[in-house]
Amino acid sequence: MSEAVAPALLAAPRAPGLNWRRAVPLLLVAPLLAFMLALYAAPVLAMLSRSLLEPAPTLAHYIELAGDEVFLKVFTNTLSTTVTVTLGTLLLGYPIALGMARARRLLPLILVIVLLPFWTSVLVRSYAWMVLLGRHGLVNEVLLALGLLDRPMRLLNTPLATQIAMVHILLPYMILPIANALRQIDPSLARAAAGLGAGPFGVFRQVTLPLSMPGVMAGVLLVFVLSLGFYITPALVGGPRDMTLSMLIAQRVEQLDWAYAATLSAVLLATALAIIALFQRVFGVGTAFRMSAR
Amino acid sequence: MEGASVTLSGLEKRYENFGAVRGVSIDIRSGEFLTLLGPSGSGKTTTLMMIAGFETPSAGDIAIDGRSVVALPPHRRNIGMVFQNYALFPHLTVAENIGFPLKQRGVPKPERARLVEEALELVRLPGYGARQPRQLSGGQQQRVALARAIVFKPRLLLMDEPLGALDKQLRESLQLEMRRLHADLGITFIYVTHDQEEALTMSDRIAVMNEGRVAQIGAPEELYDRPENRFVASFIGESNFLPATVRGREDGVLVAECAGTLVRATCAGTPATGEAVTLATRPERLRFVDGAWPAPPPANRMPVTVTEAVFVGERCRYLLRAEDGTALVLKEPSSAATRRREAGERAEVAWSVADTILV
Numbered sequence A: 001m002s003e004a005v006a007p008a009l010l011a012a013p014r015a016p017g018l019n020w021r022r023a024v025p026l027l028l029v030a031p032l033l034a035f036m037l038a039l040y041a042a043p044v045l046a047m048l049s050r051s052l053l054e055p056a057p058t059l060a061h062y063i064e065l066a067g068d069e070v071f072l073k074v075f076t077n078t079l080s081t082t083v084t085v086t087l088g089t090l091l092l093g094y095p096i097a098l099g100m101a102r103a104r105r106l107l108p109l110i111l112v113i114v115l116l117p118f119w120t121s122v123l124v125r126s127y128a129w130m131v132l133l134g135r136h137g138l139v140n141e142v143l144l145a146l147g148l149l150d151r152p153m154r155l156l157n158t159p160l161a162t163q164i165a166m167v168h169i170l171l172p173y174m175i176l177p178i179a180n181a182l183r184q185i186d187p188s189l190a191r192a193a194a195g196l197g198a199g200p201f202g203v204f205r206q207v208t209l210p211l212s213m214p215g216v217m218a219g220v221l222l223v224f225v226l227s228l229g230f231y232i233t234p235a236l237v238g239g240p241r242d243m244t245l246s247m248l249i250a251q252r253v254e255q256l257d258w259a260y261a262a263t264l265s266a267v268l269l270a271t272a273l274a275i276i277a278l279f280q281r282v283f284g285v286g287t288a289f290r291m292s293a294r
Numbered sequence B: 001m002e003g004a005s006v007t008l009s010g011l012e013k014r015y016e017n018f019g020a021v022r023g024v025s026i027d028i029r030s031g032e033f034l035t036l037l038g039p040s041g042s043g044k045t046t047t048l049m050m051i052a053g054f055e056t057p058s059a060g061d062i063a064i065d066g067r068s069v070v071a072l073p074p075h076r077r078n079i080g081m082v083f084q085n086y087a088l089f090p091h092l093t094v095a096e097n098i099g100f101p102l103k104q105r106g107v108p109k110p111e112r113a114r115l116v117e118e119a120l121e122l123v124r125l126p127g128y129g130a131r132q133p134r135q136l137s138g139g140q141q142q143r144v145a146l147a148r149a150i151v152f153k154p155r156l157l158l159m160d161e162p163l164g165a166l167d168k169q170l171r172e173s174l175q176l177e178m179r180r181l182h183a184d185l186g187i188t189f190i191y192v193t194h195d196q197e198e199a200l201t202m203s204d205r206i207a208v209m210n211e212g213r214v215a216q217i218g219a220p221e222e223l224y225d226r227p228e229n230r231f232v233a234s235f236i237g238e239s240n241f242l243p244a245t246v247r248g249r250e251d252g253v254l255v256a257e258c259a260g261t262l263v264r265a266t267c268a269g270t271p272a273t274g275e276a277v278t279l280a281t282r283p284e285r286l287r288f289v290d291g292a293w294p295a296p297p298p299a300n301r302m303p304v305t306v307t308e309a310v311f312v313g314e315r316c317r318y319l320l321r322a323e324d325g326t327a328l329v330l331k332e333p334s335s336a337a338t339r340r341r342e343a344g345e346r347a348e349v350a351w352s353v354a355d356t357i358l359v
């Protein structure tokens, strides 16, 4: 009898035609995919194609760029700003993330302090820094009042101003993944390490820090890629001579030099992708994300 | 190597207004296998955490080899510890995990490798050093955690339900390994479990905990045969509780009236005549009176009615009711030669005076 039943059971799940089970995920992402293709991928490709097709198919724009001193200066400036900002957010963000992971009662307060700027527009925050760092801004006034300066210091429109403002704006992108990774760490691991003879610093260096690396990598990658293309903040608080790639692109677009702007955009995109690929290669970000998810 | 002696005196831990541990005093001898046994929430883990140094006592003292360690941070106490979830470092290999305590103590690398291999052999996992913890089964992870806890030769090893997450068969084989390891190393073990069978088979002594206090401490047989209170009598094994009224003393044994019959019990104290007491006796120590058995006194006898008979394989379990309605349980080894009783049948049960205790 069981032999008679078996073929029927085997045949049952095979519905004719479309395999709905497999189609469901595709259907779910389809709207987003269509949206991205139409409104993001297509314009980007159209823009990038200009770097290769204007006025006729050519690589001349890229070859020109390699010898363009303005570009090289702007490119190195962008990279160095990005590196400084990434390091700054990491050094400031890690201790805060650590505090967030350890705090119990203070957690909501810290979370609000971290997230409040996150919910405020970048433009507003950049203007706020202009107010703070201006010639008669709060920072100068306080330093003058304390007698640490005898005349106002030039803060606004310097590389330092860009770096300070960008670190502040990007800090949540560093803190949140790290705090998340730290929270995922089983607290009995730190106890086990202490019980096995590791002092507080030893526990941090040998257990907490290595286990939080997935979060650190995610934060570094986010901040690095975001600050690479930052525009509003460096444009508002940075100096005119400390141009970044995005500022240069905007300038060329205003001058209607589309081919040049498109070429710069391609370089910016390629740099971001290269950084992501490098992270993937060296640190295995994919596995890192999976590890922290556990 | 000599095991450490541990003295807990008046140990307390309060969380806000809640007392998790409320005055625990135990003298743990050098080389002893002591188990803290108790139901969930009885304060076993909290007690262990205070010994390890992860929790600070609210009151009382912990002395190891006569020296108070309360002020010492955990990493200075030199105590081995096995956590319930093993707490293996996921970013380190098995060998690096086991080598961790040696590294903290500045043991040079070649020496470390040798000791790690030795420890792996001791827990029967030779050649597993290069693996990642997550590549091991639960039982293997448990043994790595054990190896890591003993590799630096601590004189005291704490274990918090180390076998809790494993299946029964694995648990039994690891229990035996744990005993062997205890005998080989000669160090003091403090073991936490809520599994009474585990506690009975492994321990030199058991401290039964209830609501943050030690209900009784003693060797396994002592706890089983002479529980001092109702909690211990019901938590370790099964007990029949008989409400009784004291009628007097006779040849050093207590005579009490229970369900209309006189019952004798061993009893250290001297309850007054007329006092209401509770007597306890184990189900497997009751017998049906049948022909020659039991021999005449010193046995207690009582007429009962069988209310339910359950065949459990190796034994039969009977639910009985005494004249006054007191429910009793009797366990009888099953045998094709003994007649099985039916529900509703009247019978007489007997048990020895030595197996009757006042709780």
Ligand SMILES: Nc1ncnc2c1ncn2[C@@H]1O[C@H](COP(=O)(O)OP(=O)(O)OP(=O)(O)O)[C@@H](O)[C@H]1O
Binding pocket: B015, B018, B019, B020, B038, B039, B040, B041, B042, B043, B044, B045, B046, B047, B194
């Ligand atoms: N950090 C804490 N804050 C408040 N109460 C706590 C804390 N830790 C433990 N307790 C309470 O103390 C009591 C004893 O806890 P403990 O963990 O020692 O129990 P246990 O005997 O180990 O139980 P189990 O067998 O479930 O592990 C419990 O009622 C628990 O809720």
Ligand SMILES: [Mg+2]
Binding pocket: B044, B045, B046, B160
């Ligand atoms: Mg516990």
